[in-house]
Amino acid sequence: MTDQQTDLAAIVEAKAVDVPDFPKPGVVFKDLMPLFADGPAFRQVIDGIVAHHGADNFDVVAGVEARGFVVAAAVAYATGAGVVPIRKAGKLPRKALSASYELEYGEATLEVHEDAFIAGQRVLVVDDVLATGGTAGAALDLVERAGGTVAGFTVLMELAFLKGRERLAPRTVHALLTV
Secondary structure, three states: OOHHHHHHHHHHHHHOEEEEOOOOOOOEEEEOHHHHHOHHHHHHHHHHHHHHHOOOOOOEEEEEOOHHHHHHHHHHHHHOOEEEEEEEOOOOOOOEEEEEEEEOOEEEEEEEEOOOOOOOOEEEEEEEEEOOOHHHHHHHHHHHHOOOEEEEEEEEEEOHHHOHHHHHOOOOOEEEEEO
């Protein structure tokens, strides 16, 4: 691990707040909003994501609802790339593709506009936390079904004990912090 990777992991770890029994009993929610609220720390994290992937290695950034939107918009702005939201079902106004999946605490559906990407467009997909991999797998699938090419996938925190990375194999997962 490089010094920058160690620094970024430490920032994410220091700013994450555990919220027990949310959204249901037995689940410990990893709240990264304190990281987003700390301007200098947030800037370091965004700069680290850009440095890892290279600003010229993607054309658009797709963020997974909802906290992934924050990361995606910042990375897109930092690189001059476009940004595309991957939303919960029923939130997009035009014709959309959908993918349903299981969460560690239920089921959900994600959607993306059918025309969100130009065929072959390189897409960096970002989200806040990788847990079981259901959300990530659905998001990556939607990008490809909509004509994009996944150029990378980054999360701020990976919960290794839930084995999401294994579910996404052989795709590469870049996590700033793995717990």
